[in-house]
Amino acid sequence: MEPSLIIQIVLMIAVFYFLLIRPQQQRAKKEKAFEAALKVGDKIITKSGIHGKIAEMNEDTIVVETMAGKIKMEKSAISSELSAKLGAK
CATH class of the missing domain: 1.20.5 (Single alpha-helices involved in coiled-coils or other helix-helix interfaces)
Structure with missing residues (x-):
């Protein structure tokens, strides 16, 4: 070579x-x-656009409280923390 x-x-x-x-x-x-x-009580936005507040957390999953009710999803489905976006403005 x-x-x-x-x-x-x-x-x-x-x-x-x-x-x-x-x-x-x-x-x-x-x-x-x-x-x-992330911690319980944080306001978040999921990658699919759902806004809500973390009601419960496990190691890999979370329960998000929305206006329509509670949704269980993976932590990796969270796009951003809403309070972080509001603080940036």
Whole structure:
């Protein structure tokens, strides 16, 4: 193998790492920290657009209290905390 070919392969791997793999890992880490910081009483928005308040929490699931009633869903279905969005305005 020529040294220039090896250098091109190494550069391609580095580009894939910094443009694809690393940002995805950072996003996943940020999402886990967000899920861990949730607590009962937080007002939230789910990824499907449902607004509500956390009524109960387990390790992986939550119960969201909405105007229509209570809905049990996965923690990963939460998009953002409503009070965080209101505080940003």
